[in-house]
Structure formats: C-alpha cells, structure tokens
Amino acid sequence: METSDQEMVSRYLQGDAEAMGTVDAWISRAAWPYQRRLSGRWEDVLQDVRLEVTRLLGQGRFRGESSLRTYLWQVVSHTCLDQLRALGRWQWTELAEVDEGRSALAPPVTGGHEDRDLVQRVLERVSGDCRQMWRLIAMGHSYREMSQRMGVAEGTLRVRVLRCREKAVAVRRELLGGAPARRRNVAAASSPNFSKGANGE
Amino acid sequence: MTMNCDLAAELLPWLLNGTLEAAERRELIEHLRGCDACRAALADTRVAWDLFDWHPPAAALVAYAGAAEAGGSGAKAGAAEAGERGAPAASGEATAGAGAIEEHLAGCPKCAAELELVRTSRLLADPAEDGRIVILPAPREQAAGRQEVPAPAAAASAAAATTAPAASATASVAAAPAATATWGRRDDAAARRAWQRSALAASVVGLLAATGWIESARHSRELERRLAATPAPAAAPVPAPAGAAPVPAGAAAAAKARPLASPSAAAPPAPSGPAEAELRRRAAEAEARLSALADQNRQLQQQVAALGRTATELSQRSDALQASQPSPGPRIESDLMVTDVEPAERAERGAGAPAAAAIPLSSGAATLLLHTRHRDSYPAYEIEVRDVQGRLIGKPTRVFRAPGGQDSFEEFDITLGRGALAPGAYTLHLFGRPGGSAESSAPLESISGGSGASGTARSGREALETYSIRVS
Numbered sequence: 001m002e003t004s005d006q007e008m009v010s011r012y013l014q015g016d017a018e019a020m021g022t023v024d025a026w027i028s029r030a031a032w033p034y035q036r037r038l039s040g041r042w043e044d045v046l047q048d049v050r051l052e053v054t055r056l057l058g059q060g061r062f063r064g065e066s067s068l069r070t071y072l073w074q075v076v077s078h079t080c081l082d083q084l085r086a087l088g089r090w091q092w093t094e095l096a097e098v099d100e101g102r103s104a105l106a107p108p109v110t111g112g113h114e115d116r117d118l119v120q121r122v123l124e125r126v127s128g129d130c131r132q133m134w135r136l137i138a139m140g141h142s143y144r145e146m147s148q149r150m151g152v153a154e155g156t157l158r159v160r161v162l163r164c165r166e167k168a169v170a171v172r173r174e175l176l177g178g179a180p181a182r183r184r185n186v187a188a189a190s191s192p193n194f195s196k197g198a199n200g201e
Numbered sequence: 202m203t204m205n206c207d208l209a210a211e212l213l214p215w216l217l218n219g220t221l222e223a224a225e226r227r228e229l230i231e232h233l234r235g236c237d238a239c240r241a242a243l244a245d246t247r248v249a250w251d252l253f254d255w256h257p258p259a260a261a262l263v264a265y266a267g268a269a270e271a272g273g274s275g276a277k278a279g280a281a282e283a284g285e286r287g288a289p290a291a292s293g294e295a296t297a298g299a300g301a302i303e304e305h306l307a308g309c310p311k312c313a314a315e316l317e318l319v320r321t322s323r324l325l326a327d328p329a330e331d332g333r334i335v336i337l338p339a340p341r342e343q344a345a346g347r348q349e350v351p352a353p354a355a356a357a358s359a360a361a362a363t364t365a366p367a368a369s370a371t372a373s374v375a376a377a378p379a380a381t382a383t384w385g386r387r388d389d390a391a392a393r394r395a396w397q398r399s400a401l402a403a404s405v406v407g408l409l410a411a412t413g414w415i416e417s418a419r420h421s422r423e424l425e426r427r428l429a430a431t432p433a434p435a436a437a438p439v440p441a442p443a444g445a446a447p448v449p450a451g452a453a454a455a456a457k458a459r460p461l462a463s464p465s466a467a468a469p470p471a472p473s474g475p476a477e478a479e480l481r482r483r484a485a486e487a488e489a490r491l492s493a494l495a496d497q498n499r500q501l502q503q504q505v506a507a508l509g510r511t512a513t514e515l516s517q518r519s520d521a522l523q524a525s526q527p528s529p530g531p532r533i534e535s536d537l538m539v540t541d542v543e544p545a546e547r548a549e550r551g552a553g554a555p556a557a558a559a560i561p562l563s564s565g566a567a568t569l570l571l572h573t574r575h576r577d578s579y580p581a582y583e584i585e586v587r588d589v590q591g592r593l594i595g596k597p598t599r600v601f602r603a604p605g606g607q608d609s610f611e612e613f614d615i616t617l618g619r620g621a622l623a624p625g626a627y628t629l630h631l632f633g634r635p636g637g638s639a640e641s642s643a644p645l646e647s648i649s650g651g652s653g654a655s656g657t658a659r660s661g662r663e664a665l666e667t668y669s670i671r672v673s
Contacts, residue, residue: 026326029325029326029331030322030323030325030326031322032322032325033318033321033322033325034318034322037318069326069328070267070326072326073322073323073326074263074264076322076326077259077262077263077266077318077319077322077323078259078260078263080318080322081259081262081263081315081318081319082259084315084318085256085259116255116258119251119252119255120255120301122252123252123253123255128308130253131253131308132308134214134249134250134253134254135253135254135308135309137214137215137217137218137250137253138218138250138253138254140218140219140220141218141220142215142218142220142221143212143215143220145220155211158211159211161211161214162210162211164249164253165214165245165246165249166245168248168249168252168253169245169248169249169252172248172252
C-alpha cells in the first residue's frame, strides 16, 4: 500500500476538503458508465456509493492490497451493479391470494455462496435448451411468443418447460441429499426433503 | 380451456412472468386456490426460476473484470477487499469460478452488458486515462441535488461509531460542517472553472476579432492608396496644376491593370524591396496630386462664389428695372382678330395699293376696321360682300359706325363669325344712303344673302369705298 493512499484515507475521514474532492472525483468518474442506466435513481445510488465508501474506509476495510482508486472502483461497480439488478429484477405477479396460508414458499435460492455452487451444479446437469427456454421465460416472453420463436407447438413447449423444471428441481433435491426426483412435481411438492431443502436455505 | 392439474402445472411459469391471458390467469388462480398439489408445483416453479435465472453476483463480475484487466494478484486481492463490503464474498469464485462466469456470459447478454459497464468503469478509474477521457459534467439539476448529500465524514462517523476509535469519531463529527461546506465549495470551484474557461474562450474570440479588424483596416488603407494612385478617367480630365507632379504612364497602366475589387489586389503586397519602394513612390505622387487637386478645388470654389455674387447683383438690377417701368395693365387673352382694312382706291392716289387683308375665319371670328376718307356724312350706310366674280355674297348686319371727328374720318366695324365666309377673295363695298334708313344706325346681326347680282347701282345710295379681303 502506498503511503499516499493511507494519507488520503486518513485525510478523507478527517474531512479534508482536498482529499474529499479527490475521492469524490474518483467515485464520480468510476460511476459515470452507470449513470444512464440508473438515471432515475442516479443521485440516490451515487449517495449510496459515497456512504458505502465512507463506511468501508471508516471500518478500515481498505488494507492497501490494491490502490485506493482501484478499491473505489470495485466498490462503485459493486454497488451500481446491485442497484441495476434490483431495478431490473423480475417482479412476480401478485399471488397473495394463492400464497395465503402457505409457509412452504421457496425463498430465492441465490442468496448465499453455497447456493451459487448448488445452482452451478444443477445447471451443469440440465440441458442448454432448458436454460434457454427458462431464460426466455425470465425475460418475460409468453408461451405463444416462445412457440413461434422456437417453431414448436404451444402444448409441446409447455410440456418441455415443465420437464425442465422437474429435472432441475429433482437434481437440486438430489444434490441436497434428498430422494431421487419423481416424475411429476405433484408428488415432489409433498416431499419432506424438498421442504427441508427449501426452508433450510 | 378447462383447467386441470396437468394444464395448471404447464402454465405456472407464465403465471409467474405475468404473460398469461386474463381468462387463463383467472382460471389458473381459481384452480390453485383449491389444489394443494398445484400450489406445491408453484413453489417448485419458483425454485426452478431461481435456478435458471441465476447470474454471477456483482462482486464476481467486478472481480472477473479486474482480473481480466490486470491479470495479477493485485486485482484479485482488490476483489477480495471489495467482497468484504457486506455483499457476498467474491474472492474465491472470482478465480475459481472464472470458467463458469465465462460460460454464463456466453449465453447471457444481460450479464455481458453488465460486464461491459464494469470494464468501462475500470477504464475510467485508470489514472493513465485521466487526461485522455473526458467525462461530461452532470446536468445542472443533478449538480444542485448533489449539494443535498450529507457529508460523508458524518456518515463515516455513524458507520464507524461502533468500531472506530473515539478520537476518530470525534474528528469525523467535528469535520461534518466543514465537509458539508466542502461540497458547496467544490461546486463553486467547478463553476469558477467553467467561468474561467468561458472567459478564456471569449478572450480568444476577441483577440481573433481584433486581429481581423486590424488586418481589415490595413487593407482599407492599402486600397485607398491604390485608388489615389489610379489616374482620373479620360472622360473628365482634370487639368493638372502647375505644381503637381505628373503621374508616370507606367504607374497608371499598372494601376489600371490591377482591379481594385480583386482579392489578390486587395491583399497587401509582399514586403519585397523594389515593390515597397515603388509603392512608396506612388504614394508620394498620389499625395502630391491630391494636394494640387485640393488647390484647384479651392480656386474653383472661389470662382463659383464670385459668379454667385455677380448673379445676385444682376438679379437685383433686374428687379429694380422692372419696378421702375409702369404696369402694362391686365392682358386680355382673346381669339378675336382685329384687322385694319384700307380702301382699294388708295393706290390711285399714289399712296400704294394695299394688299388684300388676310382674314383667317377658319380659326375664329374676325373684326374688320374699315377705314374711309369721306368726310361727308350720310344718314345711313350699307356694306355688301361680293366674291371675285362680283356676285353678292351677303350684307353684314352687325356694323358699327364710328363717326369721325374734326380731325378724323369715319370707321366701320364689322364682325365676321367663324366660317361665315368660305375661303377665297372677296370685296366689300361701302355705300351711303342720303335718304337715310333706320337700319343704318342699327347693328346688322348677320350677313344676309344678296337679292341681286349687282347692287352697286341701287337707287338712293352712293358708293363710297371698296375693300379687298382674302378669307382663309
């Protein structure tokens, strides 16, 4: 770590005007590519970045393993990407009337490091066609659009998507130490392993 | 569409992404309310959604971009530091999952676009690119909104209150107002820099304008010199004064050969020695010629002033002369022609025969003054008009008699209207009636036609005079 970075951090935390101006200029420059994508919340995001930088520097998280400017870039990019993904995250339709009284709803499985490993292992065992079809679903395509795009009948498409789902869920259950996947999801819903895996994540 | 468990299980993914038609969605939700198995299938569908809609975490993308950019351990270590900011750690997967990320990027345009953003940000964060990539300033409203951001030092104090030393927290809190003022000062500094740039640009523009103006003035002076060196046109020659130096023929020809409006002619000559000397010589000649012309102009002005004074005196004399002459009275404009007609017998007495009086009756009426030498007075008179053959044409009825006095003879006035007689030669015979008649004193209104071919011998009258006239 260069001494100048340590001095910069120290002066920044002490409210030195020059150090604050320099750090803020670095932040603004690194965050500029995200400005258009975050135009509606740009000021809020930029403020979040400043607060995060200040918090991390104040907690001594910057250990000088890279330059201060590189560290700031990482924090800026990390924060801005999180905000972008939060803005672009698919909002599931409101199904409160269906979910009422149901406690077995699966939370997002990508919340932790172990889940990412699990996801990667699951995806390695499903076909590329399955990943492609479900990516189209996540992008908001209807089954009619997908059938026209893929050149298959609507019923055929729906069945394929269903089997991909069953396959992925079964592999996940298997990786989590549960029983082998059954053919139909109706039986899988009552599986104790599934409930354990879903709630245990 | 009849909803059953199989169809409901197939439609669940599109229920989640909201693309089902209203009727399908209504039937499906109605079915889910009464079917536990399908609600469990809905949970599986959500799990599958999360599995298939997996993307590398932001920290992993940042670490991947940093590693690909630097290719060293520094970036990996930086990624590890960034991963400690509270988000999922990315240190391990930044390196171990690089292959998985690349595989995912190959099939996920969304993450590929995010990676491009990260790489662009990395490029802008490179100190080597500071002078080569210029960031456009944010809009004004955004710059104004930035001032509302709380001081980072204050946020630092709040965030580090639990872990940082008390002295550091105290220093941070104390620096909060100063930090708040710092944001404003930075905006002021940016505004000052903008104004300085604007002022510099305005100065450059002004300098360019002044240079152009000076150059234009120099061209104007040069054009004036050349115009003065151009000889006067031949149509209006100006006499050269005695003291003026004659313009060399060669210089005049050269001046004619160069059109003044030509840009090449307007451009200043190259500062060569002979050309400059030639220009100086021409300028001296032109100045001398201008001086001589000014003298001549002065002399001409003096002459014009003297002539003006003379004209004024003559005008005054003319006015005085007109004032000394009596007024001619009112002039009567009339188309009535008065002609004196002498008797034809005057030739017999050696006085010379008068020519026939010309009477232009075609242009208007005419009054004839018939003169007579007879002093004998008759109670009545009569006039007859005869043509060259002696035929009686008529008798003027409108005859005025002017009685002669002691020293004068009698005169008779007759008026002939326009067109009363056809063009030709006529004779007028004057008779006196000794017996008298009322009509002799009364004016005869018109020429009445003759009653006979010859009236000269009519009884009771005496021929007095004969007049010859020519009507045209």
